[in-house]
Amino acid sequence: LVGPGEGPIVLDVPAPAAPVRVPTNRRYLMCPPEHFTVEYSINPWMDPSRPVSTELAMRQWTALKETYERLGHRVETIEAQPGLPDMVFSANSGTVVDGKVLGARFRAPQRAAEADHFRRWFLDNGYRDVVMPECTNEAEGDFTWTGRYLLAGTGFRTDPRAHAEAQEVLGVPVVSLQLTDPRYYHLDVALFVLDDDLIAYYPDAFSPGSRSVLRRLFPDAVIATEADAACLGLNAVSDGRHVVLPVEATHLAEQVARRGFEPVFVDISELRKSGGGPKCCTMEIRD
């Protein structure tokens, strides 16, 4: 600024504070880990020779559910099925945007039967717009709704052709992203949405081209470190204010707190033995 006949006017404006983050009430669908085990290996986290406590998984899952309820969210549950140890990861079984449901088609035969249990849950709960996909699609494992775009991962599980299918079925713009690190085999272990237009992600989990896309769309994003990603810290759930994330993700928690969010820690150590965290156990139903 230059005043009339004077030198430049220096304004003493403090650095902008982080905006006040306002939570919105969410509705989630979860499945208790009653039959949780690690008896096959379909990602590098799963080691069937390592003991797993179903009871501890159940306690951790219950604490996660109670965390959501304490934050004012509505949690629906679907009945766990024997013989489907990964059914606790409900996020993989449907993508719901504006009340439209796109079901799942799993890559691994061990998980295939989960998709139909969820399809039936939606039909039993009054959803009429339920479409089962032609192409392999692990739902919110690889699809993340930002409020504007559906970010869509591929490389390990979801077929890239499923991205076009999701765009057509849900009628939302899809942005394809290439995952490159087998430890981060699903998009939801490499990236999460904090709020409309604000995401956090681990760049090294993506191809160079996809990294550029993310930088262009989200120049302001929270950039996660290797340590943030390695505890599945990016498998987090935000309601626009509270960010539920694994207790080990302290550095990431600090980053999001600096942006005005409130970290809420949960212990998911037992579920992580299967490669899952809080978000994997949480399908968001957006009516």
Ligand code: ARG
């Ligand atoms: N064991 C499961 C699998 O490999 C874990 C799924 C985790 N879910 C997720 N949304 N990333 O399929």
